[in-house]
Amino acid sequence: MVIANRRRTLSRSLVIVFVWGPPHASAQVCTQTENAQLDWNPADSESGETDPSFTIDLALSDPWYAVAANDLDAFTTNAGAVYVYLRQGGDQPVFHQLLVPMDSDRAHFMGLEMGMTADYIVAGAPADDDVCPNPEEESSCGAVYIFRRDDAATPGDPTDDVWVPQEKIFGVGLQPGDQFGSGVDIHGDWIVGSGPVQSCVTPGSGSAFVFHRDDHGTPNDPTDDSWPLHAELTSPGAFQNPVDRFGEKVAIWENRVVVGAPAKCGYGLDPTEDPGTAYVFRRDDPGTPADVSDDVWNLETTLIPITFNGHRLFGGSVDIEGDTIAVGMPGDSTFASFAGSVYVYRLNDRGTPADQTDDVWHLETRLSNGKAQDAIGVGVAISGDRVLGGAVDHKPGISRTGAGFAFRHAGGQWRREQRLLGSDLEGPGGDLGLRVALDGDRAVLSQHDPNPAWGLPQRAYVYHVDDDCNANCLPDADEIAGGAPDCNNNGVPDGCDADCQPNGVVDECEIAGGTVPDVNGNLVPDACEDCNGNGIVDSFDIAGGGSFDCNYNGVPAECETECNARGVCTSTGCVCNSNFTGPGCEMCAPSHYRYPLCVHCDAAVTCSGRGTCHYLTGLCVCVPEWTGPNCDVVPCVAHDDCNDQNACTQDVCTAPDCTNDPRMYGDVNDDGAADIFDIVCVLNGFAGDFSTCPFTAVDLIPCTPDGFVDIFDILAVLDAFAGTIQCCAVP
Secondary structure (H helix, E strand, C coil): CCEEECCCCEEEEECCEEECCCCECCCEEEEEECCEEEECCHHHCCCCCCCCCEEEEEEEECCEEEEEECCCCCCCCCCEEEEEEEECCCCCEEEEEEECCCCCCCCCCECCCEEECCCEEEEEECCCCCCCCCCCCCCCCEEEEEEEEECCCCCCCHHHCEEEEEEEECCCCCCCCCCECCEEEEECCEEEEEECCCCCCCCCCCEEEEEECECCCCCCCHHHCECCEEEEEECCCCCCCCCCCCCCEEEEECCEEEEEECCCCCCCCCCCCCCEEEEEEEEECCCCCCCHHHCEEEEEEEECCCCCCCCCCECCEEEEECCEEEEEECCCCCCCCCCEEEEEEEEECCCCCCCHHHCEEEEEEEEECCCCCCCEEEEEEEECCEEEEEECCCCCCCCCCEEEEEEEEECCEEEEEEEEECCCCCCCCCCEEEEEEEECCEEEEEECCCCHHHCCCCEEEEEECCCCCCCCCCCHHHHHHCCCCCCCCCCCCHHHCCCCCCCCCCHHHHHHCCCCCCCCCCCCCHHHCCCCCCCCCHHHHHHCCCCCCCCCCCCCHHHCCCHHHCEEEECCEEEECCCEECCCCCEECCCEECCCCCEECCCCCCCCCCEEECCCCCCEEECCCCECCCCCECCCCCCCCCCCCCCCCCCCCECCECCCCCCCCCCCCCCCCCCHHHHHHHHHHHCCCCCCCCHHHHCCCCCCCCCCCCHHHHHHHHHHHHCCCCCCCCC
16 A cells, blocks of 8 residues: 655646635635645456546544545456545544455446445445346346444554445345446445446436434344445436436445435536426424434425526535535536536525524525636535535546645635645646545545546645645634734634624624624624614514514515515515415426526417426427427428429428428429529538538438438429429429
8 A cells, every 4th residue: 555645735826716796806816736646556456457447435523534446356356346545643644444345246336326434334336236136147236335433442543443344235126237336425324325226327206215223122232233225315306317326435424314316417508408407305303303214305406507508517526524514516607607606505594593494595606716617616626614616527637637626614605725735746637626525624535537648646735734824825723823813713814703893803802802792692793783873783673573584594584685686674574476386486486497597488488388398498399290389380391292293392381281382393482493503502501611501401302301411402493493303303
């Protein structure tokens, strides 16, 4: 096992911070290289392979690191394995243990996806065949392996800990190709695993299965624990898009699961294509908090991008922690062509923390590096006030090496804090950032599939991300040690702490010094909490009924945009405009689609009764034989429906009555004769010029046009000019 220490380097450059809304044009970002590299050991392979897909996925729960090699020939071909490392001090993790499938007699591809806590590692094995109807001949039903950390009765010494196999779990009703385990995550006593039928050759819509740990009445003895199935989650949109790839990525935190459905493989530019979706499911307790067996998982909200400019892989990566959700959209071209972005959503409990039913997820920001082709968002991770986005196509210089970008929420705003690069990735194809993991200030990035010609092995890059709240490329601790003030001793320079006045003194320190009042004890000077200037602190103003607060953030409605600017705030809440609904007017009303546009679509009227409204875009999806925005156009046909003895040209007929005048064969410009002008039209079409005669007119051969304007079309119109017809039989 080779682990190389690397000297971290910092450089300062002037860049633009791109977030949703006006950019912070003068912000700086620090560039940081890795502290260590993690490599796989070729001796672990039975076959002597050179490409075990090391770093296909990563997981991190400091001080433990897990790196998967799902193609590793451990005991059998493509069994898969997980390398576990332990950071014992400083920044250098050391190899600790190799985890392999409990039943390594077949290919499992274990480790394609992983999840990790301090005590458990879960590893998906989408090629597993144990529950396939005919396991000797069928495969890829899938499974998830669970490994538990045994502290060897020395809880203060992790060096003798052993990760032991605990259980192998399955979804229900799995069939060959379901690939359960393609997505997996764990938090506390809950595991979510998914099978999106994610092959790009045969995509589909899968399921996510939720499991809960049962200690069997012996909470101090984990050896007899099991993980029974608790619920199955399915795609709400599969009825209209059966290939939405629901379950491509999953994330779980306490009582919520986020399921990504990026719709299909690769990018698309057709604005009618599904841009991808992320679904949030919430576990509801019917009043028996001590008994989770009767809890129900309900769809809480559907997250979709605010731009529909083609298929952009929204939902191809997801994460959740606490009140924050991150969704990657690597194909987003809002900031620059395929620059990518990470959507960050924040939970608003609307002032009723004990009642989840009125909770709302608001889009707080979109994070991007703003550079074309970066594809940021291909991987995402959240930890505390930091979001990490992988930008696999980033070019720090002239070569595409990839990178990771750490964003941090400080001083009331999101800032791009660090750019993470690989010190030895100088040529093209590094693919750094395809997978990312984050825990506090510890990060790890994968460099998964470089071109062998570049001589770069697959490896993981480990970082200690410095706290740099103001993005000036000086770690906060060093800045304070160098004399930057920190009046409240919270380890954050005063310039990043709240100073609402602003008068150069941190609010908390002003209040502690008794120089300003704080009647409600929220560490904000009263002078900053009277937005409407009526001499009453805002929270008291709202409590007394003098002002309304439909955002439930303690700010009177008259001082900010309430109801998402799509309704009116009243004493009873938001009264939404006709095409919006929801507690904060954050959703489209029935028969309205594509928030925030919320365009109206009524299948019976908008689609002429010949189609349905697409569940995301609201565009008409027409039944066969009808087309057009309103499903009121019959497609052009290449048959002699008009019976005008003109089968070699495309008649455009409106069923059931033909309204076209008969056209002479070869009369491509429809002037009543087959002449030199028709020959010129076809020659122009052959050259790519359809300004005089449309493509459908000059594509003559064969009788069912072949989609090309070529020499055969030229010969056909020459035949017509000469008075002969040879392209096809004329009735």
